[in-house]
Structures are given as C-alpha cells and as structure tokens.
Amino acid sequence: MKLLDFFNKESRAPKRQIIFTALISGLANGYLLTIINNAAETVNKSEALQISNFFLFLIDLILLIYTKQYSLKQATVAAEDAINRVRIRVADKLRATELPYIETAGHAKIYASITQDTSLISESAIILINACQQMIVVCICLLYIAYLSIPGFIITVSVLSVSVLMYLYNSKHISAQLHNVANKESEFFNGIKSILVGFKEIKINKKKNDALFTHIETIAKDAKEIKVAAGLNFVIELMFAQTSFYILCASIIFVLPVLSATQIDQVVGITIAILFLFGPLSMVVSAFPMFVRANVAVENIYQLEHEIDQSSKTQQPQLPDAPVFETLEFEQVSFHYPQQSEGTPFGVGPLSFKINKGETLFIVGGNGSGKSTLLKLLAGLYYPLSGDIYINDRLLESDDYAHYRELYSTIFTDFHLFDRLYGIEDVDVRRVEELLKTMGLSKKTNFKNQGFTNTDLSTGQKKRLAYIASVLEDKQIYIFDEWAADQDPEFRQYFYEVLLKDLKAKGKTVIAVSHDDRYFFAADKVIKIEYGRIID
Structure with missing residues (x-):
C-alpha cells in the first residue's frame, strides 16, 4: 500500500x-x-x-x-x-x-x-x-x-x-x-x-x-x-x-x-x-x-x-553573493508562454539591448505589450526560449541563474509585502526609522522585532514600505514595475527626482516601467515596447 x-x-x-x-x-x-x-x-x-x-x-x-x-x-x-x-x-x-x-x-x-x-x-x-x-x-x-x-x-x-x-x-x-x-x-x-x-x-x-x-x-x-x-x-x-x-x-x-x-x-x-x-x-x-x-x-x-x-532547473547556490555587475546585454532574446488554446501564444522578442552599470532605464508601452514579461526575463525568473543573455560580456548559462538573480531587488505590480525583513542581517533601526519618516509612514507603522508592526496599508503606502525593504537589501540592480502609478503627485515627483537620483549616485542600476512621460528626463535610456518587441 x-x-x-x-x-x-x-x-x-x-x-x-x-x-x-x-x-x-x-x-x-x-x-x-x-x-x-x-x-x-x-x-x-x-x-x-x-x-x-x-x-x-x-x-x-x-x-x-x-x-x-x-x-x-x-x-x-x-x-x-x-x-x-x-x-x-x-x-x-x-x-x-x-x-x-x-x-x-x-x-x-x-x-x-x-x-x-x-x-x-x-x-x-x-x-x-x-x-x-x-x-x-x-x-x-x-x-x-x-x-x-x-x-x-x-x-x-x-x-x-x-x-x-x-x-x-x-x-x-x-x-x-x-x-x-x-x-x-x-x-x-x-x-x-x-x-x-x-x-x-x-x-x-x-x-x-x-x-x-x-x-x-x-x-x-x-x-x-x-x-x-x-x-x-x-x-x-x-x-x-x-x-x-x-x-x-x-x-x-x-x-x-x-x-x-x-x-x-x-x-x-x-x-x-x-x-x-x-x-x-x-x-x-x-x-x-x-x-x-x-x-x-x-x-x-x-x-x-x-x-x-x-x-526545477537550478539549485540554491551555496554562496548567494551576486557577481559584480558591469554590463547586461540581450541578444535576440525571445520568450513565449505555453499555448493554452487556439491562436498564437503570447510572447516577447526577439529583443536586443544593453544596460550598463549605474544607468537608469525606463521601459514604456501599452497594457499587454510585454513589459512585465520582459522584467521577468531580466530578473532571471523566465528562461529565454531563444537568444542569449550576457552578463559582464559572459554568456549566462542555466546553471548561473541562481547566482545571477542575486543582482536584483524587485517591486513588481503584484508584489508581496513581507511583514519581516527576511534575509537582512544587522538591520540599522535608526536608518529604518529615518526611511519610514522620509516615506511618510512613521505614523502608519513602526519597525520592531525585525518586522513592521502594521502592513494593512493602502497600495501606495505598501509600495513605499516595499521600497524601504528593497533599499535595505542593498542590491546592485533595482526593478520597479510602475511603482509610481499608485502614489500621490508629491511622492511620484519625489520618486523620479530624488529617489532615482539617490540610487544612481550610489552606483545602482535602475530598471523601471513608467507611463509618466514628463519624467523621462530622469532616465538615461527609454525603451518602448509593443506587441512584445522593441520599436523605439
């Protein structure tokens, strides 16, 4: 039996x-x-x-x-x-x-x-x-x-x-x-x-x-x-x-x-x-x-x-330290979702572009254009069906993905807000309190016992709290998927004109999905994507 x-x-x-x-x-x-x-x-x-x-x-x-x-x-x-x-x-x-x-x-x-x-x-x-x-x-x-x-x-x-x-x-x-x-x-x-x-x-x-x-x-x-x-x-x-x-x-x-x-x-x-x-x-x-x-x-x-x-394709790395990031290049990269019904399965590609250390890249496009799929490819959450990805001019193999993902800290549109700062050792409580104050959350939640006392917040406030956790992770590349979309005008402006500049000043690379064309000046590069392909 x-x-x-x-x-x-x-x-x-x-x-x-x-x-x-x-x-x-x-x-x-x-x-x-x-x-x-x-x-x-x-x-x-x-x-x-x-x-x-x-x-x-x-x-x-x-x-x-x-x-x-x-x-x-x-x-x-x-x-x-x-x-x-x-x-x-x-x-x-x-x-x-x-x-x-x-x-x-x-x-x-x-x-x-x-x-x-x-x-x-x-x-x-x-x-x-x-x-x-x-x-x-x-x-x-x-x-x-x-x-x-x-x-x-x-x-x-x-x-x-x-x-x-x-x-x-x-x-x-x-x-x-x-x-x-x-x-x-x-x-x-x-x-x-x-x-x-x-x-x-x-x-x-x-x-x-x-x-x-x-x-x-x-x-x-x-x-x-x-x-x-x-x-x-x-x-x-x-x-x-x-x-x-x-x-x-x-x-x-x-x-x-x-x-x-x-x-x-x-x-x-x-x-x-x-x-x-x-x-x-x-x-x-x-x-x-x-x-x-x-x-x-x-x-x-x-x-x-x-x-x-x-x-499962990869194993958890014994040493999760990421490589020192210099360049990331997509060369004719394509990805398609499994076909669920009749018709052509949705996908993106072929995509070719390059990102250098310290750059701020904006990705723009309409709904369903493939922006979120591209972000998942960038973060190593999806594997390309064709094409190559190069990290520091070295071909990214499937065995490298667990190591490669450690480059990123992400806030996707469907992000999950953890109630504790998992994986962050020796947290500077004063810095967390300062960040809470800066992000307008000090009256909404506090930091105690390695976690936040309240996460029952509005969508915009949750994104700000997620940003604090993301910054404390201190990764080399940050992905923000329409982070500013749920913020009030004050914090939206603060995100583009202050937060992104601070990250850039620290040598961080930022990849952000944005629809705010009036703030495109904050980016070093802007990629427009439609129907899964880069058009501009």
Whole structure:
C-alpha cells in the first residue's frame, strides 16, 4: 500500500518496535478469545481452573492495554514525523522551483496537498495501526476455528475470501472517484480564492458576482455528487460485509452439521469465534475507506513533489553573493508562454539591448505589450526560449541563474509585502526609522522585532514600505514595475527626482516601467515596447 510505503520511507520513528508491539497487542487480543472460551466451558466445573483463567485474563488484558497504547502513541509520533518531513521538503522544493510552474499549477492545488492531504494521512496513522492489530485478531480467530473444525474453517475462509475480493474490486472504482473529488476540491478552493481576492470587483458588479457564485455552486454540486456516489459505494460495501457475517453464521449453524459430523460444542465454539471475529473485521472493513483516501492523499503529495522536481532547473547556490555587475546585454532574446488554446501564444522578442552599470532605464508601452514579461526575463525568473543573455560580456548559462538573480531587488505590480525583513542581517533601526519618516509612514507603522508592526496599508503606502525593504537589501540592480502609478503627485515627483537620483549616485542600476512621460528626463535610456518587441 502507498500509505505503508509512505510511513516506511518518510518516518524516522522506531518502526520495528511499533510493528512488534502491535503484533503482541494483536496476539494478546486474540488470546482473549481462548481464555473466554475456556472459562465458559469450565463454568461450574472447577473453581481452581476458573481462578487460573481469571488471572490469565487480567495478565493478558494488562499486556493488551500496554502494547496497544504504546503502538498507537508511537504511530502518532511516526505519522507527525513523516508529515513534518514531507511538508518541509515540499516547502524547500517550492522555493527552489521556477516561476512558470507557480503561475500555472494553481495555489489551491498546492495548498490542498500540503494541508488537507497531509492532515488526512496524519489521521490515518492510528487507524492503520489499529486495523493491523485487528487483522492479527482475525488471523487468531481463524486459527482457532481451524483447531475446532477444518470444514468450519474452510466455510469461514471461503465466505470471507469472496467478500474481501468483491470489496477490493469495488474499491478501485471508489479510489477513482476520490481522485475526481480531489480535483473538484481544488477547483472549489480556486473559486473561494476568487471571492476573497476579487471581493471589491464582485461587490460592485452583481452580474459578475452571480456568475462567479454560479460557477462555484456548479463545482460544489459536482463534488457533492461524486462524494455521494463514493459514499453510497462505501455504504453498499459496509452492508455487504455485515451481510456476509450473517451468511457465515448461518452457514456454520445450518450447513456445517449437514456436511460433517460436528458436535454441538464445536458449532457453539465456532459461532462464538465468528462473533468475536465480527468486531475486529468490522474495524478493518470500516477503516478501509480511510486507507483508500489516505492512499489518494499520498499519491497527490508525491505527484505534487514530482511536478515541482520536473519544473526545477537550478539549485540554491551555496554562496548567494551576486557577481559584480558591469554590463547586461540581450541578444535576440525571445520568450513565449505555453499555448493554452487556439491562436498564437503570447510572447516577447526577439529583443536586443544593453544596460550598463549605474544607468537608469525606463521601459514604456501599452497594457499587454510585454513589459512585465520582459522584467521577468531580466530578473532571471523566465528562461529565454531563444537568444542569449550576457552578463559582464559572459554568456549566462542555466546553471548561473541562481547566482545571477542575486543582482536584483524587485517591486513588481503584484508584489508581496513581507511583514519581516527576511534575509537582512544587522538591520540599522535608526536608518529604518529615518526611511519610514522620509516615506511618510512613521505614523502608519513602526519597525520592531525585525518586522513592521502594521502592513494593512493602502497600495501606495505598501509600495513605499516595499521600497524601504528593497533599499535595505542593498542590491546592485533595482526593478520597479510602475511603482509610481499608485502614489500621490508629491511622492511620484519625489520618486523620479530624488529617489532615482539617490540610487544612481550610489552606483545602482535602475530598471523601471513608467507611463509618466514628463519624467523621462530622469532616465538615461527609454525603451518602448509593443506587441512584445522593441520599436523605439
């Protein structure tokens, strides 16, 4: 089973001890059947034997409680250890993967695997150990039935085998249904994300609001129908399992005496064993849906990890120091997005230009012209499909990208404002306070414990706070994607006439997307791009 392979591969817990104590627990549980049957046969026959059976019962019960408790506790530890290792590993791989994968994979799918699927696996650990223990009890009961009557054993095994085979056959269909449910859940989460992220837009547009809700409602309905179908199959399997037990009891009572010379004590003993068998086997059967779901969850996690591995091209550098920047040159560089539907896929290029250290470059163009794509190529977030990039007159290879990216500090239009200054050591608190005052944020937020006390700001204020973090990173090249677009006239002018000049004076290279043609004098070069190509 994939779930067992998962725990064996991912957990560092003492698996042999867990298995050994689970085995002892199962044997102790099964031995209770023998003690109870022996005690029942000696009622009113021998007081000494009854006392002996009573003490055996107590000793066996204590052993059962201790071993079962130990195995279940250790199983919980093993499950959480495995989940923690996988979550950390996936998170580590996520930070090393490439931007195109993050853009196309969908956040909902990643969130679902790391949260829902791992939680389901965690919940299955105790059920798995308990089911294994109960399987041992089932085996002991079958051996006891074989001891009492071989024909009875054959009848019992035959009925149970047919039932289990039919159960397993139907479980394949249930597993496929659960895979479809997982996909629908990801779509549903994407819909909820659209409500949260696009709340302002849908709040002022009832038609858009209703259409989005209808889409989410359709997805939820489809997911419900698949879940109901899977649940009904589980119910059918559960009822079939219970019916099989009744058929088995009837076969022992009515059929076995006809097929072989069986004494009443044997029939009673076998019937008691089957009744004793009913509880453990019911637990195993009822746990099977959890195993199926957990197996699907394991497949989802490993599939996500495989996709991340496939999309990763570079490794994190051991020394993240960037090269000393002098020149950057694009030579016939082209990039195209994967084609999602009919028509020509959007892209940029071929692009050829050169940037020197200390220059300020403005990129202008209409919406959809390819400016943001060009910035991602410049920052090394996209790989060119053709053409060459030269850094300091040296060809940039794919293995160089992790090193090359360290040149940049970026503020994209869809930037994320971190609440802490990650990666910046020995922060000068006085300088941060001065920057907050300069950017008009000292009354909005403060710097404390390596982070900002408040990030719930307007878009323009968030960009100013992001600028402070960017400056503190002290990188060689700065990318600003329409940074001034959300600023008031005062800060817009301050950005072009003061901030950019300060960066230039410090020898920094600035690449900015701008629509403010009245401030083009602040740039050393201006590139105009339309339909993915430089036209001026």
